[in-house]
Amino acid sequence: MLYSTNYRLLFLLFLLFLISVPSFQHKCLASAESSIHGKTFKRPDPLRHFKDYNGEFDVRNKHYLASAAFTGVHGYAFAGVWLFFGVALGIFMIVRCLCGGSLSLPCLDHYYLHIFVLLLLLASLAIVASSFVLATSQKTIRRTEKLKDTVVGIGEEALGAINRVMRTTKQMQYLLLPYNPQICASLNSTTDDLRTNSRVIRRFIDKSEQSFNKAIDTLHTAHIVVLTVNLVTLVAALVLMLLHWRPGFIILILCLWILTSLCWFLTGFDYFLHTFANDACSAFEDFENNPQNSSLGSMLPCINDSFSGKLIAQIGSTIHTFIVELNSDVSLMYQLLGIGEENEELIGLVKICNPFSGPPNYSYSPHNCPRDAIRIGDLPKVLVRFTCHQDDTKEECRRNGRFLPQTSYNMAHAYSRSIQDMLDIYPDLQKLSKCAIVKNKAAEIVSHQCKPIRKSTKLLWASMMSLSIIMVVLVFTWVVETLRCWDKPLSTNTCFRTHTSR
Numbered sequence: 001m002l003y004s005t006n007y008r009l010l011f012l013l014f015l016l017f018l019i020s021v022p023s024f025q026h027k028c029l030a031s032a033e034s035s036i037h038g039k040t041f042k043r044p045d046p047l048r049h050f051k052d053y054n055g056e057f058d059v060r061n062k063h064y065l066a067s068a069a070f071t072g073v074h075g076y077a078f079a080g081v082w083l084f085f086g087v088a089l090g091i092f093m094i095v096r097c098l099c100g101g102s103l104s105l106p107c108l109d110h111y112y113l114h115i116f117v118l119l120l121l122l123a124s125l126a127i128v129a130s131s132f133v134l135a136t137s138q139k140t141i142r143r144t145e146k147l148k149d150t151v152v153g154i155g156e157e158a159l160g161a162i163n164r165v166m167r168t169t170k171q172m173q174y175l176l177l178p179y180n181p182q183i184c185a186s187l188n189s190t191t192d193d194l195r196t197n198s199r200v201i202r203r204f205i206d207k208s209e210q211s212f213n214k215a216i217d218t219l220h221t222a223h224i225v226v227l228t229v230n231l232v233t234l235v236a237a238l239v240l241m242l243l244h245w246r247p248g249f250i251i252l253i254l255c256l257w258i259l260t261s262l263c264w265f266l267t268g269f270d271y272f273l274h275t276f277a278n279d280a281c282s283a284f285e286d287f288e289n290n291p292q293n294s295s296l297g298s299m300l301p302c303i304n305d306s307f308s309g310k311l312i313a314q315i316g317s318t319i320h321t322f323i324v325e326l327n328s329d330v331s332l333m334y335q336l337l338g339i340g341e342e343n344e345e346l347i348g349l350v351k352i353c354n355p356f357s358g359p360p361n362y363s364y365s366p367h368n369c370p371r372d373a374i375r376i377g378d379l380p381k382v383l384v385r386f387t388c389h390q391d392d393t394k395e396e397c398r399r400n401g402r403f404l405p406q407t408s409y410n411m412a413h414a415y416s417r418s419i420q421d422m423l424d425i426y427p428d429l430q431k432l433s434k435c436a437i438v439k440n441k442a443a444e445i446v447s448h449q450c451k452p453i454r455k456s457t458k459l460l461w462a463s464m465m466s467l468s469i470i471m472v473v474l475v476f477t478w479v480v481e482t483l484r485c486w487d488k489p490l491s492t493n494t495c496f497r498t499h500t501s502r
Helices: 002-033 062-098 112-176 181-243 247-289 305-328 330-337 341-347 376-386 394-399 406-433 436-484 492-501
Strands: 040-045 051-055
Touching: 040 062, 051 062, 062 247, 062 436, 112 181, 112 406, 112 436, 181 247, 247 436, 305 406, 376 406, 406 436
Parallel strands: none
Antiparallel strands: 040 051
16 A cells, blocks of 8 residues: 555656646746846846846856856756655665665566566657757757857957058058158057057957857767767666666666756756857847947957047048148149159159048048049159169269159158058958948848857757656656566565564
8 A cells, every 4th residue: 555655656746747847947938038128138146146137148247147047947956856856766765675675676577578668669769869969969069160150250350450450550650760750650559559459359359269169068068978878878778678687777777867867957058058049149139230239349349439430530531631732732742752843744744543532521432533543552653764763873864864863762652652551451440440340240140140049059958858858757667667566665564574573
């Protein structure tokens, strides 16, 4: 009678456990889905005694990470509950043995076919589910690596643009130092600002890559180890049943019980990954729509707006004014180059392309220049024909029409080369100032990567939960059959007779 009551009680507890899974899961899902209010989240934070975390998506904030990880509490909780019942069952079996029970299971021979068919079905389902979860985890890892490459690529592309600008400014300093030390000092200040932004972006790249690698390694290792051991144990269970090794049943119950707890823990962890992926994609979508007020604005590598805007305006204004003066006052240009008025007919009138519109916008339009205009960088090619080199005598220069002094040519070459170098990197400066690199990559993530990674992480979590439930049913069935086959049910009389006989 006592045995029948224990069996029914165990069955009712198991039934209650399975019924509570969907309801508890539904509560967790509802809590997670309703937690987003615009740009902030409202989730329990374990690091603040489960007070709500009211903040934005920020991987640098440990409170955000803790609150996001807590969304997988349904998996962690069931893992703990299942492990607790396992410890209780272990104590129960130990006490039963001490009270005169036996580990032999003779009725397994009588009901062997029935038990084998039942456990074969459940074990096969568990093997299929484990294989599916393993394949899904690998797909999730590949998509996470692709996302990592894109995010790190944001920093790499921005860093490459800054490095090109820095190389150009250094070259301009070298060219202009003999003629205009004041501009060189200004360029040196600009280079220092760019170097500071470069260090910030480098830290972003290193930290992002490190965080992604840690997440990928954790995801890969946890699933590979648990699922591989689970598959091996399930296959071993079938082999032990064929070999009729009855002590192996007790060992496998212990192993599968622990693996079931780990599966439930991974279920919670996978739901955390799904939550994190959903939060990250929502943050990228918010950044795409409103970069200034997005939580990603302080994390993504954009140059300071005030610095970049001021730099772009200054460059456009300076170059536009310089070229306008060259084109409108040819005599001034000839005077700067040391050319007399009597030689103007020899060189002819040269019109230099001005790629900037007038104030106040100074829009950059390099393709709107007249056909007869030349790039400012090509000006030395025109002047070199009329340059009197230091190796030439004055008589030779006068006879060949080379009336431009070498020093004047060098100065013209330095200025024209510097301005042309600045025009060449101006598109990079525009991208940096408008954060175009980051915006384009964010749009790519939103358009092509968010939907697959959301789907993949959700499928991973759902398949992991299915495997966990199958493992619970399998282990529970194994325990029930083992208890049914126990030759001496636990009773107070048994304990009493054992102690009396001693």
